[in-house]
Amino acid sequence: MKSNSYIAVIFMIFLMMGMDAFSQQLSGWNLVWSDEFDQVNGSLPDSNNWSYEVGGWGWGNGESQYYTANRAKNARIENGQLLIEMHKENYGGSQYTSARLLTENKFDFQYGRVESRLKVPDGGSGLWPAFWSLGDDFRTIGWPSCGEIDFMEYVSRNPYEIFGTIHGPGYEGGNSFGDIYTFNEPVANQYHVFAVEWDEDVIRWYVDDILYHTATPSDVAPNSWVFDHPFFLILNLAIGGNFGGWIDPNITFPQQYWIDYVRVYSRDEEEDLDPPTPNPLRIVSATGVSDSSVTLTAETAVDDNLVEYYFTSTSLGGHDSGWQSSPIYTDSGLFPETRYRYRVRARDLSLSRHETVDSVEAEAVTLPGSMEESFFRLIPNGDFESGDDNWVHAGGSVATSYESSGGNGDNGGYGRIEADENTPWAVLVNPREAGDVGGGIDIDSFNITPGEVHTFTIDLITFEGTGAGGIKVEAWAGNSLLDVLYDNRPAQTPSSWTTHSVDWLVPIGTEKLIFVPVWGVNSTVGFDNVGVGYNPPDPPELSEATLAEDGSFTFNWEGVANNTYTIQYKANLSESGWYTHNITNNVDGSVSVALELDMDQAFYRIISQ
Incomplete structure (x- = not known):
């Protein structure tokens, strides 16, 4: 019996070792670095992999902890995992101790997949664990020029959410480019696998193998894409600060941040030498879905790697x-009843980026509609289509949040305020240049004229309470507040989404506008689709087009300086959709544009925008 038991134990040990080795293998990737944290219980993190940052100066974010070094109380190995443990204790002038570990000067990488299985601490508001990276030139050129990739950030005041973000010059701090993943249960309930795949011109964020965010150079343009050099890894547990927020005095300490492993992979280039198939692709469906948008569907490409x-x-x-x-792609911001043509190509995500050739063109026609309907403009991200980008608050304990579903419209998201009489405003600021809370939107963004009356709208819903929801708009010239529009409505509980509009004479001299959703005391209010109606431009004065001997048509009209005009035409009015051929900015006076249309006659219209 003793012999048989011995054999069984040995068998189980080898079985478990085999499973662990298998778990590190990932199809299409080669493991280049990892820490499985398999040292003896109570030992310090492997000094070949990790060093420490030390201090309690707030770390640029107003944080409240002191980071220690080589102190097992704050960072140690337990049961095959790294444990970063925060204690409430007086140390180095701070009330809390924790650890911040980094691989700087020990390991860095450029492109690949970084992955960690971890469990965030379970406590009240204020906790802020993170798994992130900085460019290896951080010490020489500083932040944000070095770049920052946040693989996972969690703040315990939002127990169902995690954040994936990039920071760089012009898109740092509150203006960073990121997204939120919302769980069906508190994040701290269990372990989750967080991964980021970083390639030359795209970064992707995953939670438990679910893709939830993508960033490309176009997302941060015209700012620089600074993710083209090596980065090092960072693990830390902070408390308080600008992002961690108010510290709940009832948090039970110690608080524990568990990291099962950290792994970094490079792509296996040998697995993929050809572009996706079929090559070329086809656009299998091209359909107008509204008077301003069309939806295109390409056939699904096949490849050993992921495909874009x-x-x-x-x-x-x-x-x-x-x-x-x-x-599937939906193009929006188009003209009604207009023809639009598209091609599609695909590429794999191997290091060589094998691309297919372009497909043949497919044509879609937007639905008929009224041109006047387009003279309404959302403020930047007024419909929350880009998550909570641009929306910030003035500080304090405001409980302002972004909800990814339940908004009023196709975009899905909306803003939510749970307020009391001590809560400061929630403010949209872009860029941060003017105003009492530092920001505003250039009035030129709306095509509205100071000194004229314009319509301001917001979709509102009251979830709880009897307070009123509404909108406040501030008009600024430099750092001077010119006037304030304040409009609120009686709450109805339960209520449904309702569009509220108010006319306001925009003060002469206005340079920037700040939009502030407002609410009543002890009420919970949702807001969405914040925008401005503006006056339609005067239609152009047309004269009959002329047909030249070479077959070209010459279109003539009386133009107005700084207006944009679009020429649309078709051979017969019975045809479906207009062709759009030319857009030109012009000065006051007569405008003449010659086009080769390859037709004997043409009906046309000039659209003034």
């Missing part, structure tokens, strides 16, 4: 998709 798609507009006024993971 790029839809190219070949018609003036249409828009390219940029590289995206979905074979």
Whole structure:
């Protein structure tokens, strides 16, 4: 019996070792660095992999902890995992101790997949664990020029959410480019696998193998894409600060941040030498879905690696998709009843980026509609289509959040405020240049004229309470507040989404506007689709087009300086959709544009925008 038991134990040990080795293998990737934290219980993290940052100066974010070094109380190995443990204790002038570990000057990498299985601490507001990276030139050129990739950030005041973000020059701090993943249960309930795949011109964020965010150079343009050099890894547990927020006095300490492993992979280039198939692809569906948008669907490409798609507009006024993971693309901001043509190509995500050739063109026609309907403009991210980008608050304990579903419209998201009488404003600021809370939107963004009356709108819903929801708009010239529009409505509980509009004489001299959703005391309010109606431009005065001997048509009209005009035409009025050929900015006076249309006659219209 003793012999048999011995054999069984040995067998189980080898079985478990085999499973662990297998778990590190990932199809299409080669493991280049890892820490499995398999040292003896109570030992310090491997000094060949990790060093420490030390201090309690706030770390540029107003944090409240003191980071220690080589102190097992704050960072040690337990049961095959790294444990970063925060204690409430007076140390180095701070009330809390924790650890911040980094691989700087020990390991860095450029491109690949970084992955960690970890469990965030379970406590009240204020905790801020993170798994992130900085460019290896951080010490020489500083932040944010070095770049920052946040693989995972969690703040315990939002127990169902994690954040994936990039920071760089012009998109740092509150203006960073990122997204939120919302769980169905508190994040701290269990372990999750967080991964980022970083390639030359795209970064992707995953939670438990679910892709939830993508960043490309076009997302941060015209700012620089600074993710083209090696980065080192960082693990830390902070408390308080600008992002961690108010510290709940009832948090039970110690608080524990568990990291099961950290692994870095490079792509296995040998697995993929050919572009995706079929080559070329086809656009299998091209359909107008509204008077301002069309939806295109490409056939699904097949490849050993992940695949991306790029839809190219070949018609003036249409828009390219940029590289995206979905074979479906909706182009919006188009003219009603207008023809738009597109091609599509695909590429794999091997290091060589093998691309297919362009497909043949497919044509889609937007639905008929009224041109006047387009004279309404959302403020930047007024519909929360880009998550909570641009939306910030003035500080304090405001409980302002972004919800990814349940908004009023197709975009899905909305802003939510749970307020009391001590809560400061929630403010949209872009860029941060003027105003009492530092920001505003250039009035030129809306095509509205100071000194004229314009309509300001917001979609509102009251979830709880009897307080009123509404909108406040501040008009600024430099750092001077010119006037304030304040409009609120009686709450109805339960209520449904309702569009509220108010006319306001925009003060002469206005340079920037700040939009502030407002609410009543002890109420919970949702807001969405914040925008401005503006006056339609005067229609152009047309004269009959002329047909030249070479077959070209010459279009003539009386133009107005700084207006944009679009020429649309078709051979017969019974045809479906207009062709869009030319957009030109012109000065006051007569405008003449010659076009070769390859037709004997043409009906045309000039659209003033």
